[in-house]
Amino acid sequence: FLDPISTGFFVTTAASSTFFMLAEITGLTSLRCKINFMECCNKHHIKPNFTGLEYDLKNKLYGQDLVFTTVLRSVKSHIENPNPSKALVMSFHGWTGSGKNYVTQMIVNNLYVKKLRSSFVHVFNAEVDFKHQSQLQHYKDQLQIWLHGNVTKCGKSIFIFDEMDHMPEGLVDAVKPYLGNNPSIHGVDYRKCIFIFLSNTGGKEINKKCLETWRSGYSRSTIKLSDMQELLERVAFNDKSGFRLSGIVEKNLIDHFVPFFPLEREHVEKCIKDEIKKLNLKRQILSSEVNEIMDELQWIPTDLRLYSKSGCKRIAQKVGLVLAT
Numbered sequence: 259f260l261d262p263i264s265t266g267f268f269v270t271t272a273a274s275s276t277f278f279m280l281a282e283i284t285g286l287t288s289l290r291c292k293i294n295f296m297e298c299c300n301k302h303h304i305k306p307n308f309t310g311l312e313y314d315l316k317n318k319l320y321g322q323d324l325v326f327t328t329v330l331r332s333v334k335s336h337i338e339n340p341n342p343s344k345a346l347v348m349s350f351h352g353w354t355g356s357g358k359n360y361v362t363q364m365i366v367n368n369l370y371v372k373k374l375r376s377s378f379v380h381v382f383n384a385e386v387d388f389k390h391q392s393q394l395q396h397y398k399d400q401l402q403i404w405l406h407g408n409v410t411k412c413g414k415s416i417f418i419f420d421e422m423d424h425m426p427e428g429l430v431d432a433v434k435p436y437l438g439n440n441p442s443i444h445g446v447d448y449r450k451c452i453f454i455f456l457s458n459t460g461g462k463e464i465n466k467k468c469l470e471t472w473r474s475g476y477s478r479s480t481i482k483l484s485d486m487q488e489l490l491e492r493v494a495f496n497d498k499s500g501f502r503l504s505g506i507v508e509k510n511l512i513d514h515f516v517p518f519f520p521l522e523r524e525h526v527e528k529c530i531k532d533e534i535k536k537l538n539l540k541r542q543i544l545s546s547e548v549n550e551i552m553d554e555l556q557w558i559p560t561d562l563r564l565y566s567k568s569g570c571k572r573i574a575q576k577v578g579l580v581l582a583t
């Protein structure tokens with residue numbers, strides 16, 4: 259039998275050496291995080307910069323007033339809340355080239371030090387990652403295992419699902435259990451995560467609403483988020499897309515359906531000027547050159563030519579084309 263006194267000493271000595279060992283390990287880990295040797299799920303590598311996000315959304319994103327307020331407020335309130343009741347789930351809808359990926363990048367860039375290269379930022383492209391409807395069950399299983407693994411590593415992860423219009427029907431419901439109010443699923447808490455879905459679904463309806471507002475003589479800034487929520491929810495649930503008949507829409511697990519409006523001439527002109535600025539040309543740009551670039555784009559509706567058919571996509575190529583000649 260061990261003597262109680264020496265046992266006490268043994269326990270104390272063992273405990274203190276374990277304590278020093280742990281301190282050394284954690285100290286080393288913290289040092290490794292600080293010197294960027296490894297990415298850590300803490301304040302060294304997850305540094306929300308709301309001033310930066312507000313600046314980017316206000317100054318670099320054109321024609322999307324609703325997106326500005328919805329995204330800024332929802333991201334800020336979710337991250338500042340020490341105990342969010344559920345993961346933040348946003349679904350971005352709109353015409354091609356209207357800024358959905360661009361805004362997603364702004365969010366990532368202002369939250370994670372390593373930006374898109376962060377191992378806590380996960381991007382799926384339905385067209386690439388979930389190509390085959392026949393592998394639906396396999397994708398579902400993989401997605402769940404994978405979500406569990408990644409959120410175990412870092413509870414403040416962000417998941418981006420691009421091209422939702424091309425996702426096999428039924429697949430998105432694999433993430434449904436993680437979007438609700440469950441404090442823990444198999445020991446993992448998903449409530450600090452952010453999920454963003456991107457799609458063109460509802461783009462036509464958004465454009466139609468903007469056009470009707472324009473025809474009635476009102477500015478599109480009079481359109482409220484609440485005017486669009488029900489419409490987008492309905493279109494997402496019924497139209498052919500990854501959301502069709504999905505439980506996450508039915509059970510109201512998407513916090514915000516965010517509409518991206520089509521870009522008008524004044525917005526596209528700003529995109530063109532931004533692209534030209536990047537070229538660092540040593541001469542003034544003529545307004546005739548800007549108009550020439552605008553003419554290279556297609557405009558809809560064809561009779562009114564109000565909105566760019568490709569938004570601000572392909573602007574760099576058109577700038578190159580016109581200025582190189």
Ligand SMILES: Nc1ncnc2c1ncn2[C@@H]1O[C@H](COP(=O)(O)OP(=O)(O)OP(=O)(O)O)[C@@H](O)[C@H]1O
Pocket residue numbers: 318319320321322352353354355356357358359360361457458521529569570571572
């Ligand atoms: N509203 C905007 N304000 C300023 N620049 C924009 C805007 N929308 C798009 N751009 C520019 O156009 C590029 C392409 O836009 P983006 O990839 O975000 O479009 P998208 O809406 O995601 O399109 P898609 O539906 O085809 O994926 C951006 O990288 C950005 O440079």
